[in-house]
Amino acid sequence: MVHVRLFGMLKTLVAGVSMLEIPLSDGAQVKDLVNSLHTQYPDLGELLLQKKVVVSVNQEVAHWETALVESDEIALLPPFAGGA
Amino acid sequence: MAVETEEGMLVRVQQENFSIDQELERVRARSTRIGGIAMFLGTARDHSKGHDVSSMTFEHYEGMAQKKLKEIRERALQDFDIIEALVLHRYGPIEIGENIVLIIIGAEHRADAFKACQWCIDELKKITPIWKMEYTPQGDVWVEEHP
Numbered sequence: 001m002v003h004v005r006l007f008g009m010l011k012t013l014v015a016g017v018s019m020l021e022i023p024l025s026d027g028a029q030v031k032d033l034v035n036s037l038h039t040q041y042p043d044l045g046e047l048l049l050q051k052k053v054v055v056s057v058n059q060e061v062a063h064w065e066t067a068l069v070e071s072d073e074i075a076l077l078p079p080f081a082g083g084a
Numbered sequence: 085m086a087v088e089t090e091e092g093m094l095v096r097v098q099q100e101n102f103s104i105d106q107e108l109e110r111v112r113a114r115s116t117r118i119g120g121i122a123m124f125l126g127t128a129r130d131h132s133k134g135h136d137v138s139s140m141t142f143e144h145y146e147g148m149a150q151k152k153l154k155e156i157r158e159r160a161l162q163d164f165d166i167i168e169a170l171v172l173h174r175y176g177p178i179e180i181g182e183n184i185v186l187i188i189i190g191a192e193h194r195a196d197a198f199k200a201c202q203w204c205i206d207e208l209k210k211i212t213p214i215w216k217m218e219y220t221p222q223g224d225v226w227v228e229e230h231p
Contacts, residue, residue: 005145007143007145007213007215008143008215008217008226009215009226009228012226056145056148056213059145059147059148059151075145075148075213077145077213078215078226078228079228080209080210080211080212080213080214080215081209081214081215081216081226081227081228082142082144082149082173082185082208082209082212082213082214082215082216083126083184083185083205083208083209083214084126084127084128084129084184084185
């Protein structure tokens with residue numbers, strides 16, 4: 001099981017929640033998480049597959065092959081809009 | 085320890101407003117070699133992509149946002165001929181006309197100060213996990229991207 005934080009507009013795609021719990025098997029990678037999310041939340045999954053939303057692991061942008069463990073800090077990051 | 089604290093003050097994500105004079109002085113006080121200071125101040129405007137905006141809220145990823153601003157400062161100090169860089173961004177509710185983001189670069193000469201200042205704000209927009217919600221007459225809108 002991993003915990004996934006959501007930011008910005010992504011919360012509107014999953015009924016306003018800011019954290020998801022996703023069951024994953026041992027040895028899972030980011031791409032497995034994306035597949036799981038795509039199954040449960042198709043709109044969110046599409047944005048991930050199109051790379052409009054990136055996955056961060058322990059506060060660094062991750063690749064699809066990045067391995068995941070339960071204690072990782074995982075977040076889904078929509079396009080940034082800082083500045084003015 | 086005192087130096088670390090001062091360096092921490094040069095990269096901040098904070099809810100409260102900031103004083104431009106105080107931040108300018110913070111950079112100026114870092115070295116008497118500074119001969120040129122360039123600044124970018126981003127403020128909240130009342131119009132965006134063809135619609136009126138009444139106010140806005142910034143959300144940030146606590147920890148990662150600070151980390152990215154620190155990276156920006158360190159890369160600016162390494163890649164440009166400058167003496168000091170300050171990078172500051174606010175989060176939470178912000179009213180029209182208020183300060184949002186501040187970049188201040190101290191250098192010996194103006195050319196490097198200008199170049200580094202532009203690079204810092206461009207890089208901030210690219211790599212810093214901060215998001216903006218605008219409140220408009222048509223409803224609340226998460227802003228997706230800025231030029």
